[in-house]
Amino acid sequence: MIRTVPTAPYKDQKPGTSGLRKKVPVFAQENYAENFIQSIFDSLEGFAGQALVVGGDGRYYNREVIQKVLKMAAAAGFGKVMVGQGGILSTPAASHVIRKYKAFGGIILSASHNPGGPTEDFGIKYNIGNGGPAPEKITEAIFERSRIIEEYRIADAADIDLDTVGSFDLAGMTVEVIDPVAxxxxxxxxxxxxxxxxxxxxxxxxxxxxxxxxxxxxxxxxxxxxxxxxxxxxxxxxxxxxxxxxxxxxxxxxxxxxxxxxxxxxxxxxxxxxxxxxxxxxxxxxxxxxxxxxxxxxxxxxxxxxxxxxxxxxxxxxxxxxxxxxxxxxxxxxxxxxxxxxxxxxxxxxxxxxxxxxxxxxxxxxxxxxxxxxxxxxxxxxxxxxxxxxxxxxxxxxxxxxxxxxGRNYYSRHDYEEVDTDAANGLMDALREKLASLPGQTFGDLKVEAADDFAYTDPIDGSISTNQGIRVLFQGGSRVVFRLSGTGTSGATLRLYVERYEPDATRHDVETQAALADLISVADEIAEIAKRTGRDGPTVIT
Known part of the structure; x- marks a missing residue:
């Protein structure tokens, strides 16, 4: 039996670069996961009778949400779901399974490199039939649907035994539990x-x-x-x-x-x-x-x-x-x-x-x-x-x-994690206001050659993505890049990327942070990182 459940929208279900990521207690709110899953299905067309691949990284709340996905996929009209044994499928393995078996798409339950546990992170991501993450036109449609959703549909059925490889019936839909590794x-x-x-x-x-x-x-x-x-x-x-x-x-x-x-x-x-x-x-x-x-x-x-x-x-x-x-x-x-x-x-x-x-x-x-x-x-x-x-x-x-x-590209990334969101946005806004005036300015031995807010036109489909990171390029090939990450679940992560090209092999043994020290200092001066974030230094340097 398929049950229709009234619900009310949540306003914070906008997917980032890798799906929707929130803390487990957020996903555990009444109908929160169901709303987003239904919004995915409502944003797709032509999947009746088709196969869906489902799996995750095994983090806390993985099994519970997989059962929801299975029952809602049956209600939505999918013909088959392939799910990794124990609910496990690595993200690349899920992509391969989607491609190999020509599935319509897949739902991957993961927050990638973020911590897991009862109070830590969880995520849901939709991948399309080529095995890759959904493009922006789909994630935007999912978000728009989530803002007005009024009901979701779910099969009234017993949970599937995820630990046993084999085929099972769920309200007329086949669930195939597969070896996730083979x-x-x-x-x-x-x-x-x-x-x-x-x-x-x-x-x-x-x-x-x-x-x-x-x-x-x-x-x-x-x-x-x-x-x-x-x-x-x-x-x-x-x-x-x-x-x-x-x-x-x-x-x-x-x-x-x-x-x-x-x-x-x-x-x-x-x-x-x-x-x-x-x-x-x-x-x-x-x-x-x-x-x-x-x-x-x-x-x-x-x-x-x-x-x-x-x-x-x-x-x-x-x-x-x-x-x-x-x-x-x-x-x-x-x-x-x-x-x-x-x-x-x-x-x-x-x-x-x-x-x-x-x-x-x-x-x-x-x-x-x-x-x-x-x-x-x-x-x-x-x-x-x-x-x-x-x-x-x-x-x-x-x-x-x-x-x-x-030649060697000396390179480092400085992450300022869980920065106040308003402060981080203010820093980026102030940088954008400076872009036109930066070229020609000199900071010590570094002269700014160009500065922009990176935009990309896809050479295949012509789609345009703007505001993808602020670049300050110096004469000689050095540069600093500023952007806000979309992979965290609390506050904002400011990322500073610093790069210097060194063609001289006799200078390839300098310690990286020392080789980039002047650029790091100039980046702080241009963006006022310490002043605007209140941080003495980055949380993580890689």
């Missing part, structure tokens, strides 16, 4: 030279992966330990937990410091990597070398032919605007198309679907390719292992040789 692991084995990586590991090359109590644990165990022969225990914090075991599942030098310190120790592993809550981000560390996400994108692109799945080369490269220009230099040398987009993986989807680009990346520890339509943490980690195995050089040697050939 399809994804098979895809990775097609893309990468597993034999070469097995030889590398069997030869004594020590690899550790920290899954941070989050979703990639089962994937990394299956691939690294079972298929590639790494010793048991090489995957740490491998069981997905509702609160991620107390970890903040964000793979960076702050939250994965224990892994970093271990690899850097004298008797530590040769290679370390970490992934985030939903499996789409990555951190790569080699003995004596942390690989920045910007460098990682550039080096993967430059060495793509090392992997069987990319043996014929790549079509082009795309990066988000705040990501360093390291990949641009690779594209220029290889004669490839290079695309600079706003932050948000959805902007890469059209380029990949049109065959314009193969490899994409964001400075926020996200790298991926056209094998799916999401960034993919474990894919990036395996690509690095493939490159090391084929080149037979250490991570540090590979990075330094890359710098010697292409």
């Amino acid at each position: 399809d994804y692991a098979a895809l990775m084995e097609e893309l990468f030279d597993f034999a070469a990586i097995r030889d590398l590991i069997s030869g004594g090359f020590r690899v550790v992966i920290d899954s941070m109590g989050a979703v990639t644990g089962p994937y990394a165990r299956e691939i690294l330990e079972k298929r590639l022969g790494a010793p048991a225990g090489s995957v740490r914090n491998a069981t997905p937990l509702p609160d991620f075991g107390g970890h903040h599942p964000d793979p960076n030098l702050v939250h994965a410091k224990e892994l970093y310190d271990d690899v850097m120790s004298a008797d530590g592993p040769d290679f370390g990597a970490a992934s985030d809550g939903d499996g789409d981000r990555n951190m790569v560390v080699g003995k004596g070398m942390f690989v920045t996400p910007s460098d990682s994108l550039a080096i993967i692109a430059a060495n793509a032919r090392c992997a069987p799945g990319y043996a014929d080369g790549i079509a082009g490269i795309a990066r988000s605007m705040p990501t360093s220009a390291a990949a641009d230099r690779v594209a220029e040398k290889l004669g490839l198309g290079m695309y600079e987009t706003p932050t948000g993986w959805k902007y890469f989807g059209n380029l990949m679907d049109a065959g314009k680009v193969t490899v994409c990346g964001e400075e926020s520890f996200g790298t991926g390719s056209s094998h799916v339509r999401e960034k993919d943490g474990l894919w990036a980690i395996l690509f690095w292992l493939n490159i090391v195995a084929v080149r037979k050089e250490s991570v540090a040697e590979i990075v330094r040789m890359h710098w010697a050939e292409y």
